[in-house]
Amino acid sequence: MKVLWINNDGGGFADYVEVVPGTTVKQFFEERLPGRKPEDYLIRVNRQHVASDCALQEGDRVSMTPTKIEGAA
Amino acid sequence: MCDKTSVKVANLVLQALHAHREGYDPQAGPRRSATTSLEEVLALCRKIDKCANRLPLARASLERELADAASHCRVNLECLAMRRRRRRFPSMRELVGELEALRAEFGGWSFEPKEESLSVATEPVELEGVPLGPFRIRLDLKRLPFMETRPVYKVIALEPNPPAWNKSITHPHVRNDLLCEGGANSAIETALIEGRLHDFFLLVAAVLRNYNRASPFARLESWDGVPCADCGNVTAEEDRYTCQSCEQEFCDGCSSACKECDTVACLSCLSRCQGCGGSVCGDCLKACRACGEAYCESCLEKGVCDSCREDSHEMEKTEAEEPAA
Numbered sequence: 001m002k003v004l005w006i007n008n009d010g011g012g013f014a015d016y017v018e019v020v021p022g023t024t025v026k027q028f029f030e031e032r033l034p035g036r037k038p039e040d041y042l043i044r045v046n047r048q049h050v051a052s053d054c055a056l057q058e059g060d061r062v063s064m065t066p067t068k069i070e071g072a073a
Numbered sequence: 074m075c076d077k078t079s080v081k082v083a084n085l086v087l088q089a090l091h092a093h094r095e096g097y098d099p100q101a102g103p104r105r106s107a108t109t110s111l112e113e114v115l116a117l118c119r120k121i122d123k124c125a126n127r128l129p130l131a132r133a134s135l136e137r138e139l140a141d142a143a144s145h146c147r148v149n150l151e152c153l154a155m156r157r158r159r160r161r162f163p164s165m166r167e168l169v170g171e172l173e174a175l176r177a178e179f180g181g182w183s184f185e186p187k188e189e190s191l192s193v194a195t196e197p198v199e200l201e202g203v204p205l206g207p208f209r210i211r212l213d214l215k216r217l218p219f220m221e222t223r224p225v226y227k228v229i230a231l232e233p234n235p236p237a238w239n240k241s242i243t244h245p246h247v248r249n250d251l252l253c254e255g256g257a258n259s260a261i262e263t264a265l266i267e268g269r270l271h272d273f274f275l276l277v278a279a280v281l282r283n284y285n286r287a288s289p290f291a292r293l294e295s296w297d298g299v300p301c302a303d304c305g306n307v308t309a310e311e312d313r314y315t316c317q318s319c320e321q322e323f324c325d326g327c328s329s330a331c332k333e334c335d336t337v338a339c340l341s342c343l344s345r346c347q348g349c350g351g352s353v354c355g356d357c358l359k360a361c362r363a364c365g366e367a368y369c370e371s372c373l374e375k376g377v378c379d380s381c382r383e384d385s386h387e388m389e390k391t392e393a394e395e396p397a398a
Binding site for chain 2: 010012013014049065066067068070071072073
């Protein structure tokens with residue numbers, strides 16, 4: 001199935017990606033951002049807070065935004 | 074639930090995005106960024122090749138710079154590729170959904186009809202024990218079509234706590250209400266172009282919640298400033314000087330440099346040369362062997378000041394002219 005993945009870490013790209021049905025939010029995060037900690041990100045499905053064990057559905061919109069980003073001068 | 078204001082705001086955003094596309098060159102900005110960052114990577118590679126194995130420390134430092142530059146270049150190249158794809162505008166329903174998400178995330182949003190600005194407020198921000206207060210992030214919808222060339226949003230401190238020495242800085246990365254986005258630059262621009270309002274405000278808030286000590290407008294460590302040990306004026310770190318003699322910190326007006334050795338010292342630790350009047354440190358101040366007055370080395374010749382040398386010549390001349398007794 002396909003979900004819209006918005007990765008706001010880096011370039012901020014949005015794209016449809018293939019996901020195995022039944023994939024949870026936690027699993028999806030680990031696939032897309034391996035080695036990163038979920039607590040360092042705001043993860044929203046269809047713009048809402050969801051539990052990490054929530055299974056994704058066809059057409060879901062999943063965004064991942066770092067909670068802290070380095071500014072500059 | 075969809076209210077009239079939400080529909081109005083969504084409509085304005087959609088109009089602005091369409092107007093942006095009319096004048097938008099999808100290649101200009103991203104291509105420039107990608108080219109610049111690629112040139113930086115190549116320049117660093119050339120520098121590393123020059124170092125070879127002769128300068129291991131310099132090479133190690135350059136290799137770290139190269140890793141950062143390469144990462145930045147990758148993001149810019151991806152951005153360039155992404156911009157070539159056909160652009161899709163959000164629907165009205167999606168934009169209203171964005172506004173509902175803002176309400177849930179930030180506890181509400183406000184719209185100023187005259188300015189056509191959309192705002193949210195963050196929670197009070199505190200970084201490394203310095204309270205900076207909450208901030209309003211105000212997006213000017215009228216400016217969205219020109220986002221590549223003009224700032225389209227402001228970050229306004231609601232309970233400002235600027236450094237003692239510069240009122241225009243309200244956050245280490247905010248000056249004159251403008252945020253220096255740093256690592257969030259591409260993501261913020263992309264979110265705005267795609268009408269992802271929720272992501273845009275989240276990204277700006279994420280920068281406000283973080284302190285990048287490598288590149289702030291003002292360092293948190295000296296946010297309260299340090300008073301000059303002489304006059305008491307509070308100054309920025311870069312405007313302070315440490316006296317090499319007494320090791321206290323002074324402002325520009327209460328310190329100077331020795332004219333002989335350029336050592337920085339406070340006005341109390343510097344002395345005046347009796348000859349030229351210049352400021353001289355204790356190490357460079359010498360006593361004339363004849364009169365004992367203090368002079369800089371430039372005003373002494375063989376340890377004797379000009380005045381005593383003249384007196385000595387006069388005496389020799391007078392003795393030479395007197396007839397032998």
